[in-house]
Amino acid sequence: MFSSVNSLARMAIAIATTIAAGSALAQSGEVNVYTYRESKLVQPLFDAFSKDTGIKVNVISASSGLEQRIKSEGEHSPADVLLTVDIGRLEDAIRAGISQPIASPTLDKMVAPQYRDPEGHWYAISMRARVIYASKERVTQNAITYDELADPKWKGKICIRSGQHMYNNALFAAYIAKHGEAKAESWLRGLKANLAQKPSGGDRETARDVAAGKCDLGIGNTYYWALMNNGGPNQKPWADATRVILPTFEGGGTHVNVSGVVLAKHAPNKANAMTLIEWLVGEKAQHMYADMNYEYPLRAGIAVNPTIAGYGTLNPDPLPLAKIADNKKKAANLVDKVGFDN
Ligand SMILES: [Fe+2]
Numbered sequence: 001m002f003s004s005v006n007s008l009a010r011m012a013i014a015i016a017t018t019i020a021a022g023s024a025l026a027q028s029g030e031v032n033v034y035t036y037r038e039s040k041l042v043q044p045l046f047d048a049f050s051k052d053t054g055i056k057v058n059v060i061s062a063s064s065g066l067e068q069r070i071k072s073e074g075e076h077s078p079a080d081v082l083l084t085v086d087i088g089r090l091e092d093a094i095r096a097g098i099s100q101p102i103a104s105p106t107l108d109k110m111v112a113p114q115y116r117d118p119e120g121h122w123y124a125i126s127m128r129a130r131v132i133y134a135s136k137e138r139v140t141q142n143a144i145t146y147d148e149l150a151d152p153k154w155k156g157k158i159c160i161r162s163g164q165h166m167y168n169n170a171l172f173a174a175y176i177a178k179h180g181e182a183k184a185e186s187w188l189r190g191l192k193a194n195l196a197q198k199p200s201g202g203d204r205e206t207a208r209d210v211a212a213g214k215c216d217l218g219i220g221n222t223y224y225w226a227l228m229n230n231g232g233p234n235q236k237p238w239a240d241a242t243r244v245i246l247p248t249f250e251g252g253g254t255h256v257n258v259s260g261v262v263l264a265k266h267a268p269n270k271a272n273a274m275t276l277i278e279w280l281v282g283e284k285a286q287h288m289y290a291d292m293n294y295e296y297p298l299r300a301g302i303a304v305n306p307t308i309a310g311y312g313t314l315n316p317d318p319l320p321l322a323k324i325a326d327n328k329k330k331a332a333n334l335v336d337k338v339g340f341d342n
Contacts, residue, residue, distance in 0.1 A: 030056040031272040034066045035083040037259065041293050042083065048288065049279050055272045067096040070264060079264040080273035086166045090122040090260050091325040099262045104274060110281040110299050114320040115258060124258035124321065125280045126295035129314055130171045131254065133207045133218040133225060133242040144247045146175065146255070149217070150190025158191065159206040159215035162199045163340035164332060167221060170257050172334065173327035177319055178249055181330060188338050199341050204228060204235060211241035218242065221257075226294035226307040244311040253315040259295065 035042060039061050046057035060079075062069070070079045082093055093099055094117065101120035108116075115124035132144055149158060161168065176184040196215035201208075206218025207228060222244065229239035246254045261280065267273050279285055286297040290305050296314060297304065304314075335341065 029269060029272055030058055031269050031276050032058045032060070032078045032080045033083055033276070034060045034062070034070060034079045034081070034264075036061075036063065036066060036089065037083055037085065044292060045280070045285055045288055048284060049276060052279065052284070053275055055275060057276070067093050067098055070098040071096050075266050077264060077266050078268060080267040080269045081276060082262040082264060083259070084262075085128075085259040086257055087170055087260075087321045087325050088166045088328050090117075090258075090262060091322075091328065093262045094121045098265050100265045100267070102261075102263045102274070102277060104278060106278050107281060112298075114318060115260075115298060118322060122260050122262050123277065123281075124260040124298055125285075126259045126289040126293065126298055127256045127316065128258070128295055129222045129246060129254045129256045129316070130167060131220065131222055131225075131311070132245040132247055133210055133220050134245050135210050135216045136241060136243055138216045142245065144217075144245050146171070146247050146249055147187065149194065149219075149247075150187045152190075152194070154194040154217065156194065156196050157216040158194045158219070159196055159209045159217070160191075160199050160219045161202055161206065163188075163335035167203070167257065168219075169328055169331050169335075170324055171255050172331035173324045174249070174255050174317065174319055176327040176330050176334070177323045178252065181334065184331075185334055185338065188334055188340060192338055192340050204238065207238040207242050208235075211238045222296070222308060222311065223294035225311075226305065229307055230294075246312055246314060248315070249317055252319065253317040256296070256314075256316045258298070258321060259289075 033046070039059065042059070046059065050056055066082060070077050070082065073079065082098070084090060084093070099121040102123060103120060107123050111123050116122065163172065172184065172188065175187060196209070203220030203224045206220050207225065209215050210218045225239055225242070225244050228235040248254055261277050263270070263273055263277065281299055283302065286299045286302040289295045290297045290302060294305055294308055296308065
């Protein structure tokens with residue numbers, strides 16, 4: 001008697017499990033994404049995802065403070081996924097304690113170890129490189145190292161945005177990780193001494209200033225040049241006046257940063273969040289990153305956009321991004337120490 005009650009209970013559990021699995025297969029429901037990315041960049045991705053899976057994506061966009069918001073929402077936070085650019089921001093999210101490890105053999109297969117957190121708290125989904133916009137008119141060389149940016153031959157010829165901006169912070173942190181703080185300091189002093197003007201503007205403005213003859217080398221991310229080149233009449237001349245050189249570290253490759261994802265600690269729609277995260281490294285999404293955002297696909301075997309391919313073959317620095325994140329604070333301190341932004 002006792003055992004037949006027990007088996008009835010087991011049967012009930014089995015039925016409930018089947019129903020749960022059935023509803024998961026139907027992929028109904030929604031997923032809540034908090035993002036720092038511009039909605040015009042990510043909305044087409046989410047639309048395609050919803051079309052493929054039937055899962056609705058609710059987007060909360062902001063330019064700052066999302067980690068704090070998720071933290072203050074606590075256990076009741078609706079956040080499922082945080083989507084952001086930059087290794088620094090991904091690490092900030094982990095340090096804020098708002099993440100949980102992502103366990104996915106699919107992602108582990110698609111995303112190389114250097115582009116994910118060793119504990120699984122973040123995964124990169126696309127890449128960008130920090131490169132040189134060189135004057136077509138005044139720069140003849142086709143190759144350059146990051147070290148050479150400190151060579152006095154470039155005195156008064158380099159334009160760059162603030163040394164405290166996250167893109168430069170990651171580049172400087174990578175330099176520290178490779179060469180140590182002392183060498184990084186003298187390199188940064190050399191680069192500072194070569195600046196044509198006080199660090200200012202964004203990456204596109206460095207190309208604008210090269211085009212205007214204020215400097216010969218601008219430092220910027222790969223996708224901005226493609227956006228200028230394929231953009232409107234205002235910015236096209238900035239791309240026309242420059243060409244992209246992929247710089248390299250001594251004995252290493254080109255500095256890359258990423259966009260990536262974090263699974264929120266209290267994600268109410270965890271299964272849908274995992275579906276979304278895995279979808280983002282799928283072929284369709286990776287092609288969209290390549291052709292709509294001009295980013296490098298993270299996944300091997302996806303073609304880069306022809307404009308980006310025109311820069312030459314990217315050989316990404318093999319340094320794990322987690323090592324760059326470890327040196328973020330030191331890089332920020334060094335920028336202050338050498339008065340880089342003054
Ligand atoms: Fe950007």
